[in-house]
Amino acid sequence: MREARYAWVVVWAAFFSLAVIFGVSYSFAAFFEAFAGQFNAQRADVSLVFGLCGLVYFVLGAGAGMLADRFGPRVVCCTGMLFIVGGLALSSLAHAMWVIYAAYGVGVGIGIALVYTPAIACVQPWFTQRRGLAAGVASAGIGAGTVVVPLLATAAIEQWQWRDALRAMALGVLLVGLCATVLLRRAPVAGGVVGTTPAAGADAGTPDVGQRAGSTLAETLRDRRFWWLYAAVALASPSMFIPFAHASAAARDLGIGDARSVGLVGLIGVGSLVGRFAIGAMADRIGRLLTLTLMQASAGLSYLLWGAAGGYTALAVFALWFGLSYGGIVSLLPAICMDLFGPRAVxxxxxxLYTGAALGNLLGPVLAGAVFDRLGSYATTIAACVLLSALATLASARLARFGGPRY
Known part of the structure; x- marks a missing residue:
């Protein structure tokens, strides 16, 4: 059995699309101090930009997915890239913090919503035999963008100041992002594969997606497996996004320079890249749901290292460990949805499913900033993240019980 030739073009188009949008999202860490200084804002106020952006793209993700199911991923994702370009350009003209909220928080958030779900979901129907590998490669774009773009943004700020850095980022999105999204395409037949032989290995025993229509969205919402997965995502979401907004600030509190502080976000990206491939390979051996449970636990444990960190080395190890866990979790979710519910309304x-992360993405970074502004420490935030990760682990374990041994 072989996948259609264009399948891997779609994978790499999704890779670069995700690299661009999450590179922009997580470059927020590079602009944190610039926004705070320019607008005399506290950490909670600045963190709201990142939280608002995440809230928007997670809440609107379901609608973007439905638009892609109707009109195709290319049109929807190209529109999203244009929203991001506009949001960055308007942010560069900001004279007050509310403009950053509207342009970066809402405008860029809408753009990411229109790209994220359609890009990552359009990969799955092209594959049966190597679905896990394809999902890992495509979602690795998130890690690659997290590594590269924040460092480029930091260098641009040092060279040109933050306004011109935002304009340069907008130009990069226009050039790279649009070129990538133009290549996205629906699978030409159900499943997007040539042939109808069931997959081997970890997917053996699962009917070919070309033979199984799968569940509608309404049917999925009546399935208790979806709600256990939703609970796991919702509970984990605050701890998944706090490091992207606050790890760099925590490093600066320890006297670490700007480049190395922002570089922690890049190290999260490095760990994430490794996680998407290494954890994907582990999932092929022991099952995706068990692997998800282990990664939820690993993410919570990594916070203990942040809590004990007294210098750059410990923070760097935390960033790599957390990134590995985060990357594994994010890469598993689309494949789990395809496994459990099929391609019909993927x-x-x-x-x-991603709406479950919306509230945590908003409240996690903002509350972490507010707690720091009040107490001068991240200790309470770290303890809360360990607890939430433990609850997410229990929800994932419950799902593994219902999901069946083949997943």
Whole structure:
């Protein structure tokens, strides 16, 4: 059995699309101090930009998925890239913090929503035999963007100041992002594969997606497996996003320079890249749901190292460890949705699942900033993240019980 030739073009198009949008999202760490200084804002106020952006793209993800199911990923994702370009350009003209909220928080958030779910969901129907590998490669774009773009943003700020750095980023999105999203395409037949032989290995025993229509979104919402998965995502979401907003600030509090502080976000990206491949390979051996449970536990344990960190080395190890866990979790979710519910409404299902992360993405970074502004420490935030990760681990374990041994 072989996948259609264009399948891997779609994978790499999704890779670069995700690298661009999450590179922009996580470059927020590079602009944190610039926004705080320019607008005389506290950490909670600045963190709201990142939280608002995440809230928007997770809440709108389900709608974006449905639009992609109707109109195709190319049109929807290209529109999203244009929203990001506009949001960055308007942010560069900001004269007050509310403009950053509207342009970066809402405008860029809408753009990411229109790209994220359609891009990652359109990969799955092209594959049966190597679905896990394809999902890992595509989602590795998130890690690659997290490594590269924040460092480029930091260098641009040092060279040109933050306004011109935002304009340069907008130009990069226009050039790289649009070129990538133009290549996205629906699978030409159900499953997007040539042939109808069931997959081997970890997917053996699962009917070919070309033979199984799968669940509608309405049917999925009546399935208790979806709600256990949703609970796991919702509980984990605050701890998944706090490091992207606050790890660099925590490093600066220890007297670490700007480049190395922002570089922690890059190290999260490095760990994430490794996680998407290494954890994907582990999932092929022991099952995706068990692997998800282990990664939820690993993410929580990594916070203990942050809590004990007294210098750059410990923070760097935390960033790599957390990134490995985060990357594994994110890469597993689309494949789990495809395993459990099939390709019929996969974009809408994945988008609906991601709404579970919306509130945590907003409240996690903002509350972490507010607690720091009040107490001068991240200790309370770290303890809360360990607890939430433990609850997410229990929800994932419950799902593994219902999901069946083949997953």
């Amino acid at each position: 974009s809408g299902i994945i988008g609906t």
